[in-house]
Amino acid sequence: xxxxxxxxxxxxxxxxxxxxxxxxxxxxxxxxxxxxxxxxxxxxxxxxxxxxxxxxxxxxxxxxxxxxxxxxxxxxxxxxxxxxxxxxxxxxxxxxxxxxxxxxxxxxxxxxxxxxxxxxxxxxxxxxxxxxxxxxxxxxxxxxxxxxxxxxxxxxxxxxxxxxxxxxxxxxxxxxxxxxxxxxxxxxxxxxxxxxxxxxxxxxxxxxxxxxxxxxxxxxxxxxxxxxxxxxxxxxxxxxxxxxxxxxxxxxxxxxxxxxxxxxxxxxxxxxxxxxxxxxxxxxxxxxxxxxxxxxxxxxxxxxxxxxxxxxxxxxxxxxxxxxxxxxxxxxxxxxxxxxxxxxxxxxxxxxxxxxxxxxxxxxxxxxxxxxxxxxxxxxx
Numbered sequence: 001x002x003x004x005x006x007x008x009x010x011x012x013x014x015x016x017x018x019x020x021x022x023x024x025x026x027x028x029x030x031x032x033x034x035x036x037x038x039x040x041x042x043x044x045x046x047x048x049x050x051x052x053x054x055x056x057x058x059x060x061x062x063x064x065x066x067x068x069x070x071x072x073x074x075x076x077x078x079x080x081x082x083x084x085x086x087x088x089x090x091x092x093x094x095x096x097x098x099x100x101x102x103x104x105x106x107x108x109x110x111x112x113x114x115x116x117x118x119x120x121x122x123x124x125x126x127x128x129x130x131x132x133x134x135x136x137x138x139x140x141x142x143x144x145x146x147x148x149x150x151x152x153x154x155x156x157x158x159x160x161x162x163x164x165x166x167x168x169x170x171x172x173x174x175x176x177x178x179x180x181x182x183x184x185x186x187x188x189x190x191x192x193x194x195x196x197x198x199x200x201x202x203x204x205x206x207x208x209x210x211x212x213x214x215x216x217x218x219x220x221x222x223x224x225x226x227x228x229x230x231x232x233x234x235x236x237x238x239x240x241x242x243x244x245x246x247x248x249x250x251x252x253x254x255x256x257x258x259x260x261x262x263x264x265x266x267x268x269x270x271x272x273x274x275x276x277x278x279x280x281x282x283x284x285x286x287x288x289x290x291x292x293x294x295x296x297x298x299x300x301x302x303x304x305x306x307x308x309x310x311x312x313x314x315x316x317x318x319x320x321x322x323x324x325x326x327x328x329x330x331x332x333x334x335x336x337x338x339x340x341x342x343x344x345x346x347x348x349x350x351x352x353x354x355x356x357x358x359x360x361x362x363x364x365x366x367x368x369x370x371x372x373x374x375x376x377x378x379x380x381x
Contacts (some may be wrong), residue, residue, distance in 0.1 A: 038228035063111035107228055111138065120227045130372070133198060140220050141187060148187050151327050152286060156188050164195040167234040167277040168337065170241040171268055171361050173260055173369065174249035176287035180325065181250075182243060185282065186221075189239065189333050200233050201241045202226075206307070227271050234275040241282075242268045247307040254292035258285070258369050266358035273357075275350035278337035281361050283368035286330030289379050291315070331372045335364055 070321075115138045118124045124134040148154050161167065172185060186199040202225035210212040223229045225242065233240050243249065249262040272279050295311030315322030338361065340347075347353050 027321070029210060035370075072322055084381055104171065115139075129200075129221075129223045129233075131198075131200070131221040131226075132219045133221070136198065136220045139189060144183060144187055145191070148184055148191075151325070152184065152290075152328075152330040154184055154188060154286070154330040154332060156192055156332045156334070158336075159189070159193050160338055161280055162193055162197070162239065163278070163336045163337075165237065166196075167237050167275060168239050168280055169230075169234060169268060169272045170199060170239065170279055170282050170334070171365070172241065172243050172282035173258075173365050174243035174245040175252070175257065175284070176250060177291035177293045177312065178325070179243070179250050179309075180290055181284045181287040182241065184330065185241060185284065186333060197239045200238050200249055202230055203241075204246060227267055230268070230271040231275055234271060234277050244268055251293065251296075251308040251310070254288065255297075257288040257292075260362055260366050260369075260371060263358050263362045266354040268356045269357045269361070270348040272340045273343055273354070274345045275340040276345065278341075279357070279361055280337050281335035281364040281368065283333045283335065283365045283372060284330070285332075285369060285372040285376060286328045289328035290325035290327075301305045329376055329381060331376055333368055333372060335368060338364075341370045 006343065086257045115134070118134060124132065126132050170189075171184070172181065175181060182201050182203075186201060189197055189199045198221050201222045203217055203222045203224060207217050207222065210225060223233070230240055230242070244263040244267075245261045246264065250262060252259075258316070269279070289308060291312050293312060294306075297309040297311060301307065301309035314324070314326075338357070342359075343353070
């Protein structure tokens with residue numbers, strides 16, 4: 001029989017003192033201790049090992065030739081599941097923390113204590129790609145919400161086109177010099193979709209080679225932009241996001257704003273065809289104005305190993321202050337899904353069909369961008 005554990009917590013306020021009592025009752029199998037978890041990614045060769053609770057030991061991860069350090073895996077093993085959740089304990093604490101009638105500070109404190117308890121006891125899950133939904137929901141996403149709701153004032157349309165369950169591929173335009181559009185799209189789906197799904201973004205290898213950024217990208221659900229990883233996620237029923245313009249889109253000059261660049265060779269269409277999932281065109285307006293690129297220091301970019309070194313109206317002239325994005329008004333539209341299941345997996349080997357589908361997705365996004373630009377009253381209002 002499986003081991004069980006029940007925690008009961010009570011918080012009593014006496015003057016300036018706060019007493020927290022945790023009582024645990026365990027089955028005969030004894031207390032489950034946080035252990036070591038080794039997560040192996042067969043398609044991209046990712047391996048995360050040697051993680052200990054408390055962060056004393058962290059092993060590196062190699063993904064498609066890019067080394068990712070600082071991956072933290074503790075507690076229960078992922079067990080080969082790609083779309084692992086945060087576990088019953090995390091879901092239960094979320095329900096309790098949102099109970100009506102409790103002050104905001106008390107809910108926040110209770111949620112923080114519950115999160116710390118899960119990290120200490122290892123009562124959370126990490127999948128084969130290093131995705132830590134508990135850390136994403138409680139640590140990584142909250143600081144981005146003021147940027148989403150107050151700075152960019154993002155409005156979403158068509159979220160009903162994103163399925164509540166099952167695999168789907170969200171394909172979006174890319175812009176803005178710094179890829180904030182990917183982050184805002186992920187947050188839009190997590191916070192505003194009825195099922196609060198995690199969008200698993202496919203990123204360039206530069207992201208995972210960058211210290212700290214690579215580790216955070218892994219923990220927040222991103223993985224390397226390659227067909228094996230994309231198909232594995234889609235086949236497991238995950239919602240996957242791809243920005244096929246790549247650096248050509250995110251690093252284009254401000255003069256070329258909202259003009260889509262080439263969508264690669266249609267690799268994302270092949271992944272959708274092989275797994276039979278719908279393709280959802282996503283159009284993003286507002287990112288182009290956050291860091292308007294008016295120049296490119298190519299020599300400095302080569303020295304730093306970057307695809308470009310942007311010069312904007314505020315950077316590098318204002319120093320660190322120039323890194324603050326301009327408060328443009330954002331609109332994110334999720335279009336009607338393009339069905340692929342009826343075409344069959346063999347259609348992925350037909351280059352003409354792949355080209356036509358790629359062009360259809362690109363043209364849909366381009367026309368939607370024009371419509372959204374007409375709908376937006378002002379760049380900053």
